[in-house]
Amino acid sequence: SQTIHQWPATLVQPVGSPLSLECTVEGTSNPNLYWYRQAAGRGLQLLFYSVGIGQISSEVPQNLSASRPQDRQFILSSKKLLLSDSGFYLCALSKGVGEAFFGQGTRLTVV
């Protein structure tokens, strides 16, 4: 069965520092991959999605970027973090129209 690995689970970073969150998947090939952000007590906001290697679509303009260097790897990055980048970041995969499977998330606190 497919699994999603996200790390780290928690992260505290100073304002202005860079960010790299990694998501890797197992047990599937050619998945659609997603990065969502969840603010405290709120719903999930789609940030980026990718249908294949090197293919990234951005849903909202922001201080973040994403890359997909390999089929099963999805990376969320920032060159300089802002306080407003704090949140719970979730990686997800799907195989077309259907449910999305989520990783366990990374809680980012920018201080």
Next chain:
Amino acid sequence: GESVGLHLPTLSVQEGDNSIINCAYSNSASDYFIWYKQESGKGPQFIIDIRSNMDKRQGQRVTVLLNKTVKHLSLQIAATQPGDSAVYFCAENPGGGADGLTFGKGTHLIIQP
């Protein structure tokens, strides 16, 4: 704004009672809907889904109802247990493709002993 929303942010029910969580959506082209359960500090877990060619689907202790006329989705949980305490999100796939799900704000279900 969001195309999927929930009527109540918090719902409190007695253990053993049935609970109903509601969701409204605005995109009439959406053809696939999902309910997720999210426990504190964890990623959302799939509960049940329904396609637009159905109006009801049942799982173990859960039932999803879809009313396309009024664009309304509900999740019924029978005989609630303490482990049902979580935030529940409805989600839709408005594009019908790879461009991800749109989530509602969530309802926090609290099970009272």
